[in-house]
Amino acid sequence: MASRATGPTLPDDDPYNFRSDGKPGIDGHLGDFRRGPAVFSLYRLDSFPARAFKITEYLLDVEDGAGPRECCRFTDDPEDVPEWNGRWNGDEWCGWIMQQVQALIAEPDIH
Numbered sequence: 001m002a003s004r005a006t007g008p009t010l011p012d013d014d015p016y017n018f019r020s021d022g023k024p025g026i027d028g029h030l031g032d033f034r035r036g037p038a039v040f041s042l043y044r045l046d047s048f049p050a051r052a053f054k055i056t057e058y059l060l061d062v063e064d065g066a067g068p069r070e071c072c073r074f075t076d077d078p079e080d081v082p083e084w085n086g087r088w089n090g091d092e093w094c095g096w097i098m099q100q101v102q103a104l105i106a107e108p109d110i111h
Contacts, residue, residue: 019043020061020070028059031109033100035093038064040071042104055080060101062088071097076105 017025019041028043045057055077062071072094074082084094 018068019059020068021059025068031104033104035096038062040097040100041068042101058101058105060097074101
């Protein structure tokens, strides 16, 4: 069977799609939301076990037809600020995006 890692991104309902970091799209998936042509997918990454208290890291990918790309990474630590990737840094959608991800974290769309 051929590897799909180098092929086009598959629809979200396919369990073998890939995140922007190359890991399977089902790993840590909390849900999706859409704005215009862009579909955003939120993933919970492994927590940092070396820290004294548990901190969870999140990855937000965006797919607008060119394959998944990292939009931002952030943690649940109130002292941390989101790390926006490239052109997303300072984008007018950032506030709206963070409202959406907080809603998904509170109520994940887990199938």
